Amino acid sequence: MSTTQNYDAIIVGGGWAGSAIAWKLGLAGKKVLILEAGIPFQSDNREEFVETFFLATAKTPEAPYTQNYNAPRPSVLDIKQIPNPPEPPADCSSPIVSIDKGGYFIQQGPMPFGSTYERLAGGTSWHWLGTCLRLVPNDFKLKSTYGVGVDWPISYNDLSPYYDEAEFEIGVSADVDEQMIHGITFSPDYIYPMQRIPPSILDQVLTEGLKNVAIDNNPLTVTGTPAGRNGVSNIMNDGTVYNNGRRLCQGNTNCTPICPIQAKYDATITLNKALQTGNVDILYQTVASNILIDTATGEVTGIEYKQYETKNGPQTGSGTATGSKYIIAAHAIEAAKLLLMSNSQLPAGVANTSGQVGRNLMDHPVNLSWGSMPDPVYPFRGPLSTSGIETTRDGSFRNTRAAYRIEIGNEGWNWPAGSPYTQLQGYVGEQGLFGQDLISQIQHDFVRQFRLGYLIEQLPEETNYIVPSANCKDNLGIPRPEIHYNLDDYTRAGFQAAEQATVTIFGAVNATPSTANRVATGGEFTYQNETYYSNGAGHVMGTHRMGDDKTTSVTDANMKSWDHDNLYIVGCGSFPTGATANPTLTMMALAFKASDAIIADLDLNA
Amino acid sequence: MTLNDFANLSVVLTGYPLSTILPQLDTQHQAEEFLEFLQTPGNVPAGEMDNLAAAWQKATASGDPVQGVKTYIMADVTLARLAQNIIMLWYLGVWYDLATPLTTGSFAIQVISGKAYKNGLAWGTMGAHPMGYSEENFGYWNTVPPFLNPQPSN
């Protein structure tokens, strides 16, 4: 056992939020230690990950990043329907076998939780899509506007300057005028760092075809999706040309699972900047295992950790990290798990007087619709998604059913139906096509493929929760997450509305829908006698929500624990409601807000 | 099977010209990699490659290699199955279990190499590029591809 030097701040997690806060604190001259559970950020990461991706037979979001049994992560390949009652997990006595067989999560249903994440330096940013939408103002006040869910303890205007900051750090390509929907406003003279990413041919076809189409009085306007990928530089307000030194997007159509040229932002960029301040240290392969509390004062006094040298090897070290402030930035599921499993001093776990830690687990369950356009739209070209329909994200319908946004996919039927592999297997294996016949078939079919993804809102519910598994541990003996999850009727009605929208949209552009060869399912369910298929969006939210009432929330609006004065809990777990926007940008804005509070706190105590 | 025979058979199976399959100035040596894989014991049942070579000889002797492949290879269940796998190698760089039929949703056993993935013909055939490997420039997706490979007029 070793005890670290006394830092100003200990951060658990060198992913997105952890890197952002480390950088801000480091810039402010604070001494920071990051405990990163996964492998380090090194020069050969990208070469190795891309090669692993190339060689993977299933090109999942996790494909480039091999399983680490000492800091395991879930895989979409492990997500399946859950029988009632759920089967006990296999071989829990042998962590490696058990994780290989059944996956990292202990899924208790009734529906499977379909989303995944990564545990390594840079976190899940390695495989994020790059979408940088702001929430709309009503997303912050769902309860007071529509009578459902809860309100956030902050408003859009409170977060707006932090959005500016996050967009600059990420390097977002977007157009201000286009983004001003549903009351979104921008700071005076605001300019995104780069121009909007050019639309794909599919985007153009849908823009034209949906010109005069509306749903629930919302016109189906196709807009460029703000993207954390490099486009044409703007001149910023200080007269300088924005330039982050990385390449422009070459349309590798591979944002998820990995951009081979780092045209897409990932958190290793900010992590690197944090380390460059000279004030930030990082311990890799160091898994936080217990949060120590001074029960008299309620202050956190240290974070115990376990270390290892190889991904499937034994524990090789342990220690306690100590500092003035503690920041849990470990991903919504891992953060909640760590708080709950730190129960030797506080039986309900750390920061959990409200009983809300681990609860209100949310995602943006995705409804996929796919089909063929009458004319070629040339998929598999460009970023995975360049445009979407955002007008459907707000409206009075939110009284009764979930809102959604529509992501327009540039990768044909790759996500919903395993294209091009699945279809080619059929052409070659079943139809016996070869030579020119095969070429003609491909050139007719594939160039017409397209898909839409509806990211559907989910309300916070206590019955959707994660707890540390009592019996199943990882290779370091740390509990694996046990997940209880379902979709309520509000969200299910959102699926129904999405399918109705598909009928409208496909009709308007004369597209032929397909349901063949469905490969991706994050669980199927019935609603009003129709069957629907849900997919994980990877947007894991709500497990340590902020609020302005300490009896119903885990942290205050600065993401400080109500229970422990020197503990902050950050990340998408802070979201009181999930709304419909991909959460990353909001998470980073919140991380910057928390950074200001932490720095102010440290300065006050200094 | 000789490299030349394998390449010429691959031309018929893929529909791509020899200048793609076995270019005179070959930076990729893709045909060699595939042939070496096929001839590595354990990947293809013993004797099958010889049978394929013999069938190819007959197919070319007929003077119409496409018809010959239909008659001598595709009409034979075992050889057709092997030919299907060779097509999938060329189109996607992946290898399937020869003992089971290739059907929609079959799971691949392996990707032969990163190079084989990158060189998969499926992508260029539809005017695109392998996911994760683009030689195009910023914004190319905004306009239609200049041509589909191989050019239809050929």
Next chain:
Amino acid sequence: MRKTNVIILGAVIMAFFVSFYACHNPTGQTSPKEAADSLKTSETALRDSLPYNVSIAKTDTVLDTQIRREFDKFSWQSFIALNWPADSTEKIGEHGDNNTVWETWKENYQVFLPDGSKPEPWDTAKQGRQKLLVQVGKTPTVLTDVTQPFLTGPLIDQNGQYTRFQIVMNKEMFDYIDTNTLYNYQGQLNFKKTIDFPGGDNPTKTYGAIMVKASWKIMGKGDDPARFHTAKATIHVPAIPDRHIKDTTFQAVVGLVGLHIGTKSKTNPQWIWSTFEQVDNCPTFGEPDNGHYNFYDKSATGRKINNKPDEPWDPNRPGQTPSQIVRLTPVFSGTRALTDSIHKLFTAVNPKSVWQYYELVGTQWPVHANQLPAGDPFPVFMANATLESYIQGTVKAGKVVYTQGVTSSCIGCHNGATTLGGRTSDFTYLLRTAAAVKPTKK
């Protein structure tokens, strides 16, 4: 003796060609006898004339050996001409070392000015007067940045000193940028044509655009100045307050450790990429590592090879751990043989010629220039140990693994280069270092 050698070689090449498809050797290694090839007398003379373009004879049909050899010869001819004494009648290396032609070319910071204004006219006398080295990263965002592709960081020598980088261009390239106002943001956004630098051409005897990227080490302990082309330089580290990096300027003798020459030619629109290194840079993977290296220490077994240095990266920080660099791809045997024969020419002029300590690492060119966007480059992967130190490939289970599209390839990467306006910039990232002209206040 030499003549006999050539004859034997010819026979071997013929045999190799005949058996090419029957028993092709995918690694493209030539036999020792082939490797012993030397140049024909007509090609051997050291000349100050820069080649316009590569010449491929009709009889050159084998990619790995014959065609590669022509490109390698082009690389060496370019190297010799570019390192020829500027404005002098002397021969290269006649006095051991000499000032060079390329060092009188325009530096990137003389072309892309901080206020986006028009650069000074071409004037080699002025340009070559002093050497100011500001870059500690190969690919600057702004000229002073230390970022590298994939944040791979600076290269630190055995004395804990940062390697410095310099980028210059020839008059043809400069004129194109100057005439088309590509030296600032506004000019690049307004430029609606396809950027197309002039390409070198033999029949019309025209030069193409050439850019030279050089890496320099600060000469210090353990370095033998007789083995380097050296120069007196002003080293400037601009302040980065956020990172506590202080503005520092000092004079130092620097030694050339790496040299990229990129030549645009009519028949090679993806450019010809020639890369040279000082011979003491680093050992080759799988080969003996005895001797003193600029960027490798045999006794430092704990250091991960080809990995970024520890943060923070600050050129002024004393006592930083040196980079541990290993060349992952051995130099092709035929290229080595050619280099050996050139070295003999250098030592014939002067046994103490510093130029004998520079080797050609390789030449990359587009094999099918018009068929694919990147032109099907060969060799598929190529790296200079001082310029692409950290993306040479990965080592897995004792073997080098190359990743398509990620592992260093000059053409593969530069193919993605754009202007600030997002247009393809004809294989140079330099245009992205341009600043904007400040709008005049009304």
